[in-house]
Amino acid sequence: MRNAGVVALNTFREAVRDRVLYNLVFFALLMMAAAIAVGQISIGIEQTVIVSLGLSAISVIGLLISMFIGVALVSKEMDKRTLYALLAKPVGRWEFLLGKFAGLVLTLAVNTAVMALGLLLVMLYVKHSLVRSDAAVLVAVYFILLKLALIVALALLFSCFTTPLLAILFTVGLYIVGLYVQELRNLPVEVMSPAMSAFTKWLSYLLPNFENYNVMAMAAHGRVVPGALILQNTLYTVVYCTIVLTAAAAVFSRRNLK
Amino acid sequence: MPDIAIEIENLTKEYPFGFLHLRKKTSLEGLNMQVETGEVFGFIGPNGAGKSTTIKLLMRLIFPTAGSARILGKPISDVEMHRDIGYLPEQPYFYDYLTAAEVLDYFARFHGLTATDRKERVARMLKKVGLETAGKIQLRKYSKGMLQRVGLAQAILHDPKVVILDEPMSGLDPVGRREVRDIILELKRDGKTVMFSTHILSDAEMLCDRVGVIVGGKLRGVGAPGTLVDMKTQGMEILFELKGTSKAPLLSKATRTGDCYRLQVAEEELYSAIEQLRAAGARILSVSQVKATLEEFFMNLVDADRAQAAAVEVSGK
Numbered sequence: 001m002r003n004a005g006v007v008a009l010n011t012f013r014e015a016v017r018d019r020v021l022y023n024l025v026f027f028a029l030l031m032m033a034a035a036i037a038v039g040q041i042s043i044g045i046e047q048t049v050i051v052s053l054g055l056s057a058i059s060v061i062g063l064l065i066s067m068f069i070g071v072a073l074v075s076k077e078m079d080k081r082t083l084y085a086l087l088a089k090p091v092g093r094w095e096f097l098l099g100k101f102a103g104l105v106l107t108l109a110v111n112t113a114v115m116a117l118g119l120l121l122v123m124l125y126v127k128h129s130l131v132r133s134d135a136a137v138l139v140a141v142y143f144i145l146l147k148l149a150l151i152v153a154l155a156l157l158f159s160c161f162t163t164p165l166l167a168i169l170f171t172v173g174l175y176i177v178g179l180y181v182q183e184l185r186n187l188p189v190e191v192m193s194p195a196m197s198a199f200t201k202w203l204s205y206l207l208p209n210f211e212n213y214n215v216m217a218m219a220a221h222g223r224v225v226p227g228a229l230i231l232q233n234t235l236y237t238v239v240y241c242t243i244v245l246t247a248a249a250a251v252f253s254r255r256n257l258k
Numbered sequence: 259m260p261d262i263a264i265e266i267e268n269l270t271k272e273y274p275f276g277f278l279h280l281r282k283k284t285s286l287e288g289l290n291m292q293v294e295t296g297e298v299f300g301f302i303g304p305n306g307a308g309k310s311t312t313i314k315l316l317m318r319l320i321f322p323t324a325g326s327a328r329i330l331g332k333p334i335s336d337v338e339m340h341r342d343i344g345y346l347p348e349q350p351y352f353y354d355y356l357t358a359a360e361v362l363d364y365f366a367r368f369h370g371l372t373a374t375d376r377k378e379r380v381a382r383m384l385k386k387v388g389l390e391t392a393g394k395i396q397l398r399k400y401s402k403g404m405l406q407r408v409g410l411a412q413a414i415l416h417d418p419k420v421v422i423l424d425e426p427m428s429g430l431d432p433v434g435r436r437e438v439r440d441i442i443l444e445l446k447r448d449g450k451t452v453m454f455s456t457h458i459l460s461d462a463e464m465l466c467d468r469v470g471v472i473v474g475g476k477l478r479g480v481g482a483p484g485t486l487v488d489m490k491t492q493g494m495e496i497l498f499e500l501k502g503t504s505k506a507p508l509l510s511k512a513t514r515t516g517d518c519y520r521l522q523v524a525e526e527e528l529y530s531a532i533e534q535l536r537a538a539g540a541r542i543l544s545v546s547q548v549k550a551t552l553e554e555f556f557m558n559l560v561d562a563d564r565a566q567a568a569a570v571e572v573s574g575k
Contacts, residue, residue, distance in 0.1 A: 006367045010353070017355040081351050085412055088317045088345035089368040092337050256320040 003091045004099035011073070011103020012110075020069065020107060023061050027115050030057055031122045038126055046126045051137055051220040054119035059144050061115070062108055063175070066148040069107075070155030071167040073100040078257060087257075094249035101156055101245060108148045116141040133222035139230060140219035146237040147213040151175060153241045154208065157248040160255065178210035208240060263420050263451035264293035264316070269325035271311050285311045287475045289325070293453050298446050300462035300483075301455040303472035304560055309455035310348050312472070313424045317345050329420055341369065344418035348425045348455075350409030354398035358389055358408050361397065362415055369416040383411040388437060402429040410438065414445065421445055423454035427461055439465060459553045471556060474563040479555070486555055493548045494528045496521045498540040506538035522548060 015021065034053050038046050074097070077083040086096065116138065123137070124130055154174055158167035185204035192200070212233055215225050269289040272282040286308040293299040301309050314320045316327055318334055332339040352361045359380050366376040384393045387407040397405065406429050413421055426442070427435045442465055445452050456462055462469050463483045470480045479486050499517050500509075508531060512521040519540070523531045532542060 003368055006364070010364055014353065014355055081347065081349075082353055084317075084319060084347040085345065085350060085352065085365065085409065086368075087319060088340055088343065088347075089365060090337055090340040091368050254321070257314070 001095070001098075003095040004102060007086075007091075007096055007099025008102035008106060011100055012106045015069070015104070015107040020065060021111060021114075023065070024111065024114055024118075027057055027061060028118055031118050035122045035125050047123065047222065048220045050123055050126055051119070051140075052216060054115075054122065055137070055140050055144065055216045055219060058112060058115045058119070058141060059147075062112060062144055062148045063151065065111065066104070066108060066151040067155055067168055067171050067175075069104055070152040071159045071164050071171065073104060073152075073156055074159045074252070075164045075167070081258070083257065093253045097156065097160075097249050097252055098245065101152055101241075104152050105145075105149050108152070109145060112141055112145050112148070131222070133224060136215070136219040136222060136225050139225040140215050142230070143213040143215055143233055146233055147210055150208055150210075150237055150240055150244075153244040153248070157244050157251070160248045160252040174208065175210060178208040180211070181207050181209040182211050209236070212236065261295055262292050263295045263297075264291075264299075264327070264329050264453060266291045266312070266316075266327045267325055269312065269315055269327055270323045271308075271315060271320065272323045285475050286315070289472075289477055291470055291477060291480060293451060294468075295451050296446070296449050297451060297467040298442060298465050299451075299453045300466035300469040301453060301472065302457065302459060302462050302469050302556065303455075304457055307472045308475040309457075309472060310424055311475075313345075313348075313422055313453075313455060316422060341416070342419040344413035344416065344421040346406075346409045346413040346421075346423040346426055349402075349428060350405055352397050352405065352408060352412075355396060357394050357396055358384060358400070358404075358411075359393040361408060362412055365412045366415055371416070379415055383415050386414075386441065387411045388434075403431060403434050406430055407434065407437075410441065414441070418450070420451045420453070423452065425456060426454050427456060427458055435461070459556060471559060473559045474567070478559045493522050494525055495546050495548050496523065496528075496531060496535065497543040497545075498535055499543055500535075500538065500540040502539070504538040504540075506534055506540075508534050509538070518543070 031054060034050060038049050077086075077100075083096070087093065119137065119141075120130065120134070123134060151171060155167060155171045158170045162170070181204050184200055184207070187197070187200055212229075215229070218225055266289050269286060270284070271286040272284050275281050275283055289308075289312060301312065303309050311320070315322050316329065316334055327334045329339055330342055353364075356364065362380040362383060363376050366379060371379065380393075381390070384390045387410050389404065389407055389411070392400070392404065397408065400408070406426070410423070410426060413423065423442075426438050430438060439461065442452055442454065454465075466483060468481055469483050469486065471478045471486065498519050498521070500519060501517055508521060509519070512519040521531065521535075528545070532545075535542065
């Protein structure tokens with residue numbers, strides 16, 4: 001486990017030196033522009049506009065980083081053969097994978113935390129004060145981070161057995177499907193055979209449910225997010241990530257390098 | 259420590275290819291080999307012979323189709339085995355966003371060294387491979403030869419008992435090659451076991467206690483460089499000087515370089531050849547025995563392998 005920590009810190013260092021965190025500049029400019037514009041055009045709904053825009057930007061930026069860098073975590077190391085010297089050290093392949101996962105999640109956490117701070121500052125600038133219910137924004141940011149961790153795990157799994165391009169396509173595809181899991185579960189049974197109905201129900205439980213992480217509307221309107229949902233999403237992410245990473249380790253530990 | 263440092267039994271690697279991966283190409287076929295503790299073992303063969311495949315199998319970068327191997331008595335599937343092993347990959351490449359000192363420090367962390375110990379060892383290794391002034395430069399600015407030196411430094415950083423080097427001289431200038439040779443000899447003096455692959459035969463002859471010759475995925479011979487080849491005299495070479503022209507029949511068999519000629523004759527014909535040359539006005543400069551070299555042994559194997567492959571191809575048609 002200590003080895004995974006060493007790999008994780010190096011992955012974070014790589015992200016910093018490869019200027020991944022430069023996206024924060026874009027986010028800062030976007031929020032500054034939003035703060036100025038919102039004061040002029042949206043009387044009375046400043047909070048809704050600012051929070052929706054800020055959370056959407058945090059989510060989109062995080063999605064791009066988690067998908068593209070998540071897929072490259074392993075494939076780049078295999079392509080450039082930087083992995084060879086590392087795996088000749090007393091490091092298990094699962095430790096390498098876990099470290100890579102933790103390193104990118106750490107990068108995303110720092111990135112998301114800085115953006116969340118920026119969003120709170122803009123809210124303070126627009127509303128001139130923050131109230132207790134604004135904490136819902138932080139919960140929404142936390143859920144975005146959980147969602148990104150799950151995406152990183154999936155991207156890592158796919159990159160262990162297929163090409164980077166296909167891995168990105170699979171991850172994007174699964175993310176989109178995962179946004180509509182609830183609809184899949186609630187398909188009208190009367191239009192399907194019992195077997196098909198059972199199949200879609202099972203499939204809906206098997207697929208990652210990304211819909212659960214979306215509390216943007218609640219945050220935008222300052223409504224309190226239930227504690228049970230926070231606990232449920234946290235546990236769901238931990239269990240799902242553990243299963244996906246275990247599968248990734250099983251695939252990767254049998255993979256012949258080039 | 260066991261007497262056998264590396265023990266390879268029936269190691270085989272096949273790669274599937276074709277549309278449904280139904281066809282198989284054999285990269286390594288039933289390799290049986292042992293490297294003794296404390297020796298420098300050269301693994302020689304042409305490109306694509308199976309040298310790197312064998313080393314990658316030992317390092318568990320790829321997995322065997324059949325067979326097994328043990329290093330220092332431990333099966334290669336044991337991750338802990340790597341504590342006592344140093345490995346230099348062929349054409350090594352490291353994280354180019356790190357400096358040489360950082361990359362060495364990174365690798366040292368996996369061996370549980372303290373911060374003080376890491377700092378001291380990194381500085382010592384950089385000096386050893388001639389990179390003490392370039393230690394704080396990012397690797398993206400390094401030449402191929404400098405990366406090779408970093409690779410060597412990370413392989414011996416943790417003072418391993420067994421060092422496995424895949425083409426360690428590759429990409430190095432003559433000075434660099436000399437330095438690597440010195441490092442290998444130093445490792446031997448320190449009692450380490452060194453196995454390295456190369457296709458530069460002079461390096462193998464100069465450094466190795468024993469060599470293994472691999473061609474076409476099969477081991478063709480193992481032994482001390484001198485015993486692998488037939489050491490019987492294969493003839494005599496006469497080096498002579500001749501100014502002007504002569505019609506001596508022996509001259510047609512000689513190779514000319516300026517005024518100097520080289521003539522190879524059978525041992526029993528030496529004295530009559532010398533008399534004929536002197537009669538033709540030649541000045542004899544030297545007479546030496548001609549012995550088979552490791553290179554000739556190696557080339558004979560390669561030629562035989564190519565001839566066999568061609569025969570199979572023809573019969574296949």
